[in-house]
Amino acid sequence: MDILILGAGQAAVSLAARLRGLGHQGGITVVGEEPLPPYQRPPLSKAYLLGEMSRDRLELRGADWWQEQGITLMTATRATRIDRDAKKVETDRAAVKYDRLALTLGAAPRRLPADTGGALPGLHSIRALADIERMRPDLVPGRAAVVIGGGYIGLEAAAVARKLGLAVTLVESAPRILGRVASAETAGMIRDLHRAHGVRILEGVGIDGLEGTSRVTRVRLAGGETLTAEVVIVGIGITPETALAQAAGLRIENGIACDAQGRTSDPHIWAAGDCASFPHDGVRIRLESVGNAIDMAELVADNMLGAEKDYHPKPWFWSDQYDAKLQIAGLNAGHDRVVTRAADGTHAGSVWYYRGDRLIAVDALNDPRAYMVGKRLIEAGKSPEPVRVADPTTPLKDLL
Structure with missing residues (x-):
C-alpha cells in the first residue's frame, strides 16, 4: 500500500x-x-x-x-x-x-487587504522560514515597529521586536488582547508583562490602512491617529x-x-x-x-493501517514572551467560571477554567508547577474545589 x-x-x-x-x-x-x-x-x-x-x-x-x-x-x-x-x-x-x-x-496567515496598503515593503507576516528571513533585516534597533493583532503570534512578535531594541506599538481591534483564546485575567497578566517592557498596547482600535510609497511609513488607525511605522508585523490569525x-x-x-x-x-x-x-x-x-x-x-x-481508534485530544500549548513562559493545558471553550491563583515571582500566576464543577483548562504564567498539576488533573478527569485552588496556602500537590 x-x-x-x-x-x-x-x-x-x-x-x-x-x-x-x-x-x-x-x-x-x-x-x-x-x-x-x-x-x-x-x-x-x-x-x-x-x-x-x-x-x-x-x-x-x-x-x-x-x-x-x-x-x-x-x-x-x-x-x-x-x-x-x-x-x-x-x-x-x-x-x-x-x-x-x-x-x-x-x-x-491572514493578510491585510491590498487596497489598505497590504502589499507595501516593510510589512511582514510570520508563518514560514522565508517570512522570517525577509523580516530580519528590517528589525533594526531604534526603529518604530507596529504589530497588528493581539493574539499569541502578535504578542510574541512584539516581545522579540522589543528585545531587539525597537520601539513597539501593538494594535488590537477587539476590546482586548487574547480575546478569542484566553480569559480577561490571563490577558491582564500578559498586558502587564508587555507594558513593563515598554510596549504600547492599543485595544479596541481598528486599522484604516497603511501609508508609504517605496515602503510602509505609517499606520492609520480608525480613530484618526497615525503611528510612525518603519516595520509592520501582522499577526491576525x-x-x-x-x-x-x-x-x-x-x-x-x-x-x-x-x-x-x-x-x-x-x-x-x-x-x-x-x-x-x-x-x-x-x-x-x-x-x-x-x-x-x-x-x-x-x-x-x-x-x-487499520487500528480504528477515535481521537481524544489532550490539548497543550505554550507561548514564550521575553523571559516569561505561558503554558496552557486543556480547552477553555464554554467555561463559566474563572479562578485565579497567585504564584511567587514577578509576572507569575495561574488561571483555572471551570465549566460547572468541571475543571477544563489552566493557563500558567511562569508557574510550571501549576501547569503540571492542572494538566494531570484535566487528563485524569479530576476537578478540585475552586476555593482550594484560589487559596495560595493550599499546596498544589494537595490538589491532586
Missing part, C-alpha cells in the same frame, strides 16, 4: 515516522511546497528570530533519516489537483499515485488550507472535516493538523498547535 502525504510540516513528519515505526513496508511520499525539508515553526517567531537558534537546528529530521526510512521527500513541489477517481495527485512536477492519501496542509480538498469535493467545515478517526468524506483520504477539524465533546473543533499536529497525525497513521 502506497501512502502519499501532502504538506511537509510537523504533522507530515510525525505521520510518516509513525507509519514506519508501526512496520508499514509500502511506499511513503511526502510532498511540500517549500524548497526546504520539514522544520519546526514555533521557534521562528521566538528563538530563531532573536538569533538564538541556528537554521540547521530547525530541521525536524536530518537528510539521512529520510533515506534510512525509505521515505521519498519532494520539496519545492506544489500539488495542483486531487483526482479521487484515479487515486492520484497532480503536481507542478509530476502526478503521484496513492492507495491512501493524508492531507497535512497546515494553514496560511491563520486560515486552514482547504482549497485542494474543497476542489476535490471533500466536506469542508472549519477546515477539512474528518470523523473521529481522522478520515475525511472520502474513505481513502485522511487529514491531520491545523487544516483538519474533528468532533469533540459534541461539537466540531480545529486545534492549532504542535501537540495536536503530532497526536492527530500519529492517530491517523494508526488508523490508515
Whole structure:
C-alpha cells in the first residue's frame, strides 16, 4: 500500500515516522511546497528570530533519516489537483499515485487587504522560514515597529521586536488582547508583562490602512491617529488550507472535516493538523498547535493501517514572551467560571477554567508547577474545589 502525504510540516513528519515505526513496508511520499525539508515553526517567531537558534537546528529530521526510512521527500513541489477517481495527485512536477492519501496542509496567515496598503515593503507576516528571513533585516534597533493583532503570534512578535531594541506599538481591534483564546485575567497578566517592557498596547482600535510609497511609513488607525511605522508585523490569525480538498469535493467545515478517526468524506483520504477539524465533546473543533499536529497525525497513521481508534485530544500549548513562559493545558471553550491563583515571582500566576464543577483548562504564567498539576488533573478527569485552588496556602500537590 502506497501512502502519499501532502504538506511537509510537523504533522507530515510525525505521520510518516509513525507509519514506519508501526512496520508499514509500502511506499511513503511526502510532498511540500517549500524548497526546504520539514522544520519546526514555533521557534521562528521566538528563538530563531532573536538569533538564538541556528537554521540547521530547525530541521525536524536530518537528510539521512529520510533515506534510512525509505521515505521519498519532494520539496519545492506544489500539488495542483486531487483526482479521487484515479487515486492520484497532480503536481507542478509530476502526478503521484496513492492507495491512501493524508492531507497535512497546515494553514496560511491572514493578510491585510491590498487596497489598505497590504502589499507595501516593510510589512511582514510570520508563518514560514522565508517570512522570517525577509523580516530580519528590517528589525533594526531604534526603529518604530507596529504589530497588528493581539493574539499569541502578535504578542510574541512584539516581545522579540522589543528585545531587539525597537520601539513597539501593538494594535488590537477587539476590546482586548487574547480575546478569542484566553480569559480577561490571563490577558491582564500578559498586558502587564508587555507594558513593563515598554510596549504600547492599543485595544479596541481598528486599522484604516497603511501609508508609504517605496515602503510602509505609517499606520492609520480608525480613530484618526497615525503611528510612525518603519516595520509592520501582522499577526491576525491563520486560515486552514482547504482549497485542494474543497476542489476535490471533500466536506469542508472549519477546515477539512474528518470523523473521529481522522478520515475525511472520502474513505481513502485522511487529514491531520491545523487544516483538519474533528468532533469533540459534541461539537466540531480545529486545534492549532504542535501537540495536536503530532497526536492527530500519529492517530491517523494508526488508523490508515487499520487500528480504528477515535481521537481524544489532550490539548497543550505554550507561548514564550521575553523571559516569561505561558503554558496552557486543556480547552477553555464554554467555561463559566474563572479562578485565579497567585504564584511567587514577578509576572507569575495561574488561571483555572471551570465549566460547572468541571475543571477544563489552566493557563500558567511562569508557574510550571501549576501547569503540571492542572494538566494531570484535566487528563485524569479530576476537578478540585475552586476555593482550594484560589487559596495560595493550599499546596498544589494537595490538589491532586
